[in-house]
Amino acid sequence: MTRVAPDEVRTVTCIGAGVIGGGWVAYFLARGYDVVAWDPAEDAEPRLRHLVELAWPALTELGLAAGASTDRLTVEHDLAAACARADFVQESAPEDLELKRSLLADIDAATPPGVVISSSTSGYGMSEMQVRCAGADRTVVGHPFNPPYLIPLVEVVGGEATSPDAVAWASAFFTHVGKSVITMDREVPGFIANRLQEALWREALHMVANGEATVEQIDRSITDGPGLRWPIHGPLLTFHLAGGQGGMAHMLDHFGPSLLSPWTRLDSPELTPQLRDAVVDGCLEEADGRSIDDLVAERDRGVIAVLRALGKV
Template identity: 45%
Template sequence: MRATNQQPSAAIVGTGVIGVGWIARFLAAGYDVTATDMAEGAEARMRRGVEQAWPYMQQRGLAEGASLDRLTFTDTVKEAVSKAELIQENVPEREDIKRKVLADIDEHARADAVIASSTSGITPSTLQQDCRHPERFLVAHPFHPVYLLPLVELVGGTSTLQQTIDKAEDIYKQAGMKPLVIEKEVEGHVADRLMEALWREALHIVNDGIATTEEVDAAIIYGAGLRWAQMGPFMTFHLAGGEQGMRHMLHQFGPALKLPWTKLEAPELTEELKEQVIEGSEKGAGPQTVAELEQQRNEFLVKLLDLVEEYWPEPQTIMNNRKKEPTHDG
């Protein structure tokens, strides 16, 4: 991660799995971080989580001045957010809770602060309704583990100013992330909608007895997943079209899209299906605990990120060269 002459301070509201990921990410980039969470025992859990993530941040590279000592915990939202340039909300995924907390943040945040929600599905126009200054609010949706995965989806609502999105984009880049600005808000944003489509199809395949959970995982690990880590679905299919690329791909295989290979709606989540998925997942994990699997995943991601950056340092040119048009101007 690059050090800069001035690193913004960040406030994290909600210190669950996603909140802890944000804390580790910002600390590693040299930020001062203030966190708050009203849950009993939240501070102890938060500090354990950040300490567990820290070795992986060290492997990825720390900014100058990065330190765990720059983390402060407080019991109140007011104290946490009053001095922060960026405020990241990560409370439970319930509209009523998020709107109440965001209104509280908005009341106490400094005038030039950017307020962001990590929501995975709620639209920004919905969440900013109770804010007195909705123009400085946007969705900044990350992916678990936040401290390693660099993608963050930025989505403004109907009242969000373009300058808020631009400022947020710069801050997240300073934190070593790859911001993807989404110009049109939609439930689930982009990446989660894609993952949900695959998840629904995976459930159908298991439910219909076509393959086990382990076989579905293997199909991704040793097939599509290896390609997607570098190129994504569109570039993968572009290569599948040979010398003429996507032009030939769509001409040759486009008609097959009409074939009923996939199912759009999720299957009914019966008790039988739930048990199949649970038992299959536990069997796939074997004797390893979740903590051991997380450690293995993190070690893999560190190596994979190095490889991705070696072959494609800027996988999405739109992340850096997108048009600066004031599409969210209030």
């Protein structure tokens, strides 16, 4: 077992160097790691170095870790060589189950025992990807968002054969490198954020398909509307403020039936007392003592900051 502590990782191996894999490479370099990359494409190295160069000014602006340098990137042409000295592996191959299965098995065979192997998959469960890995217990999903060098979120979840230790290690490591980690205790297709993104996406496609709105109208309805609130409080706490002083409880008790109104093609779940309480309690927990007035003030400061930041005032 050669698994070091999350804060003792020195070498990160990135398998796949497209937009996501390359973004991970740039991020890990900026956080001061030695990064080894592998990608089967002929022109992988120049493309990857170009991608890192494009991301570097943003990463520099956000602050590089001590010793961080693009010179610490090595591109290997042999997968086994790329994995041989990894303290952590992040796989970002195309979304193709067969490919992921076989690639993860190869990575697993080449990576020192115990070292955690994480997949950037945007939707497959690790249970279905880890089937050919002898060391399936150390394989996890670590799902980032584009661009991985800027968006903090990483969703971490194991598969059936994954050990809880590996999940905990991956969450600790991603937290250590500065990510906002959501550790899921079960596999849900699309995880969390992609399910929400996809709901938005499908509704938008329906609107375009029916000629109800143009692409530009859909995008502007978000950029100049609710999209200005979501980075501050998220969709649920945002609605906690739509109910006035009564918060989410008032909102659900008062507007509950409008859940049945025919907005969106997505069927509404039945608003059982259990669901009502789960949402209300969840909001209060998330608010963590902040009153509606506190949250309103926070939202207003946030929206102004976002408007200013984006040059919208």
